[in-house]
Amino acid sequence: xxxxxxxxxxxxILGISFSLESKAQNRLYPTGRDNSQxxxxxxxxxxxxxxxxxxxxxxxxxxxxxxxxxxxxxYYDKSKSEIVLNVSxxxxxxxxxxxxxxxxxxxxxxxITEYRCPVSRExxxxxxxxxxxxxxxxxxxxxxxxxxxxxxxxxxxxxVYTAEFWSPEKGTNCHRLEKILKTIATAVxxxxxxxxxxxxxxxxxxxxxxxxxFPEEAKEKKLYFPL
Numbered sequence: 001x002x003x004x005x006x007x008x009x010x011x012x013i014l015g016i017s018f019s020l021e022s023k024a025q026n027r028l029y030p031t032g033r034d035n036s037q038x039x040x041x042x043x044x045x046x047x048x049x050x051x052x053x054x055x056x057x058x059x060x061x062x063x064x065x066x067x068x069x070x071x072x073x074x075y076y077d078k079s080k081s082e083i084v085l086n087v088s089x090x091x092x093x094x095x096x097x098x099x100x101x102x103x104x105x106x107x108x109x110x111x112i113t114e115y116r117c118p119v120s121r122e123x124x125x126x127x128x129x130x131x132x133x134x135x136x137x138x139x140x141x142x143x144x145x146x147x148x149x150x151x152x153x154x155x156x157x158x159x160v161y162t163a164e165f166w167s168p169e170k171g172t173n174c175h176r177l178e179k180i181l182k183t184i185a186t187a188v189x190x191x192x193x194x195x196x197x198x199x200x201x202x203x204x205x206x207x208x209x210x211x212x213x214f215p216e217e218a219k220e221k222k223l224y225f226p227l
Contacts, residue, residue: 025142025165025168025169025172025173025174025175026142026172026173026174026209026213027137027138027139027141027142027173027174027213028134028135028137028138028139028142028154028163028164028165028174029138029139029140029142029143029144029163029164029165030138030139030140030162030163031153031162031163031164032162039097043092043093043096043097046092046096047063047065047071047073047092047093048063048073048159050071050073050086050088050092050109050110050112051063051071051072051073051086051088051092051112052073052075052086052155052159053075053084055155055158055159057075057076057155057158057159058075058076058077058078058158059076059078059124059128059131059156059157060075060076060127060128060131060154060155060156060157061073061074061075061076061154061155061159062074062075062131062152062153062154062155062181063151063152063153063155064150064151064152064181064182064185065092065093065150065151065152065153066091066149066150067091067148067149067150068091068094068148069091070087070088070089070090070091071087071088071091071092072085072086072087072088072185073085073086073087074086074181074184074185074188075155076119076124076127076128077116078124080116080118081118081119081120081121081124082116082117082118082119083116083117083119083124083184083188083196084114084115084116084188085114085115085116085117085185085188085189086112086113086114086115087112087113087115087189088110088111088112089110089111089112089113090110090111092110095110115188115189115191116188116191117187117188117191117192117193117196118193119193119196119197120193120197122200123196123197123199123200123203125226126200126203126204126207127184127203128156128226129203129204129207129226130177130180130203130206130207130210131154131155131156132156132226133207133210133211133214134154134163134173134177134210135154135156135161135162135163136156136161136214137210137211137213137214138163142165144164144165144166144167145166149166149167150166150167151164151165151166151167152164152165152166152174152177152178152181165177165178173206173209173210176202176206176209177206180199180202180203180206183195183196183199184196184199
């Protein structure tokens with residue numbers, strides 16, 4: 001096989017792998033931040049200031065960002081072993097970047113409702129392990145492709161490490177993760193600790209699925225335990 005043909009062959013294989021990985025949605029996509037003042041970065045900074053304690057975070061946090069509806073942010077308050085849920089009454093992106101918000105409304109800002117719910121430290125540790133596994137097995141080949149939908153972002157270790165996924169397909173790791181995040185958010189809103197603690201078996205099972213995606217060298221050196 002000629003070098004040019006060989007390169008083309010590997011590009012095709014890479015393309016197929018990329019397509020299957022994106023379709024499978026078994027991995028998250030890394031979401032690094034740059035220092036630019038782009039509209040997207042300004043939006044994320046505003047969202048985090050409103051929903052995630054201005055990124056003054058502990059072990060883990062997550063956001064749920066629908067295309068058109070209000071945003072949700074959750075983070076773990078380790079000092080009280082509580083999960084804090086913040087919900088905006090408006091879609092933060094369209095409120096601050098859309099054409100229909102008046103200057104007076106922007107000055108007043110979106111309304112945020114806070115909820116808190118205790119969680120056992122054992123369950124919190126299991127959630128932390130899940131976030132570690134999900135974030136550290138994320139891949140740029142799993143970049144989300146789509147328009148309208150819901151984006152979920154996981155933040156680990158004070159928000160230093162982040163990854164996201166978008167409107168996952170049923171039966172995938174990301175779909176199972178989506179259900180866990182939604183259950184946590186609903187349970188915090190309704191102050192039902194038992195519903196969060198009852199997630200422990202599913203959280204542990206999904207963590208093991210993500211851990212299977214670690215590279216062999218990480219498994220061999222046992223680098224896959226939470227920080």
